[in-house]
Amino acid sequence: MSSNRRNFLTALGATGAVSALAASKAMAQSSSQAAPAEAIFATPSAESRALTGKVAIVTGARANLGRAFAQAFARQGADVVVHYHRAETIGEAEETARLVREQGVRAALVQGDLGQAANVKKMFDVAFNEFGQADILVNNAGAIVKKAIADVTDEDLEAMININTRGSFLCTREAARRLSDNGRIINIATSLLAGAAPNYAAYAGSKAIMEEITRMGAKELGGRGITVNAVAPGPVDTPFFHSMETPQTAEFAAGLAVAGRLGVVSDIVPIVEFLALPSAQWITGQTIWINGGYLTR
Numbered sequence: 001m002s003s004n005r006r007n008f009l010t011a012l013g014a015t016g017a018v019s020a021l022a023a024s025k026a027m028a029q030s031s032s033q034a035a036p037a038e039a040i041f042a043t044p045s046a047e048s049r050a051l052t053g054k055v056a057i058v059t060g061a062r063a064n065l066g067r068a069f070a071q072a073f074a075r076q077g078a079d080v081v082v083h084y085h086r087a088e089t090i091g092e093a094e095e096t097a098r099l100v101r102e103q104g105v106r107a108a109l110v111q112g113d114l115g116q117a118a119n120v121k122k123m124f125d126v127a128f129n130e131f132g133q134a135d136i137l138v139n140n141a142g143a144i145v146k147k148a149i150a151d152v153t154d155e156d157l158e159a160m161i162n163i164n165t166r167g168s169f170l171c172t173r174e175a176a177r178r179l180s181d182n183g184r185i186i187n188i189a190t191s192l193l194a195g196a197a198p199n200y201a202a203y204a205g206s207k208a209i210m211e212e213i214t215r216m217g218a219k220e221l222g223g224r225g226i227t228v229n230a231v232a233p234g235p236v237d238t239p240f241f242h243s244m245e246t247p248q249t250a251e252f253a254a255g256l257a258v259a260g261r262l263g264v265v266s267d268i269v270p271i272v273e274f275l276a277l278p279s280a281q282w283i284t285g286q287t288i289w290i291n292g293g294y295l296t297r
């Protein structure tokens with residue numbers, strides 16, 4: 001055995017070949033006994049909740065992915081500001097808040113069009129007035145239209161720009177001003193940024209800002225320990241996706257993933273939850289494609 005190898009084993013506390021072999025066998029046995037999914041995604045104990053004392057703002061949190069993100073942060077111990085866009089959807093937003101509170105944390109509701117700077121400021125004011133701070137922003141709110149470029153109306157384009165472009169920027173700007181040091185900005189983009197799909201130019205084009213504010217924001221805010229990342233899902237089996245699709249086009253999209261299915265909400269939540277944790281500090285400025293091989297870049 002070389003002196004380097006011997007020194008290495010000694011440093012690890014292995015005093016001989018027998019110790020090294022025993023350690024190797026233990027590691028192999030541990031690796032072969034994978035934890036069941038229930039254990040991996042189980043609610044953390046009160047003592048291990050990594051986001052205890054943190055405050056998360058989730059835009060577009062009344063349902064679908066936004067609701068699931070809010071619940072995930074609550075399971076990790078964070079208080080949550082639940083944003084919703086339209087006043088008539090307050091019932092769904094209140095249900096999200098109820099699910100958050102079930103985890104033993106606090107929830108606050110705020111409604112408004114995030115394409116208006118005053119509403120973005122109000123959202124952060126709620127976080128500070130109710131909970132005293134803001135640590136995590138998830139830019140999840142968005143609008144979608146599927147039309148050929150020639151058929152996109154001025155109203156369609158304005159709707160896409162208002163929330164997907166202007167709203168995302170305004171929320172990130174307010175976060176840059178008011179988020180706590182070592183905070184997190186997580187932008188929910190789209191896998192269409194990595195590939196071309198007919199009739200999605202207005203949607204994907206208006207979401208393209210997500211990558212740029214992610215890259216630039218990471219550089220600008222990194223000195224304060226704030227990370228900025230984008231998560232880019234592929235087609236997810238939610239009403240948001242199906243609102244623009246027929247059964248035939250949905251089936252086609254599902255067939256592009258290696259498993260031959262659409263994504264589901266539980267496919268997306270773990271990466272967003274992880275990016276909010278202290279252990280994700282070294283990941284910033286990245287766009288993470290999460291689409292089951294639907295497309296890659």
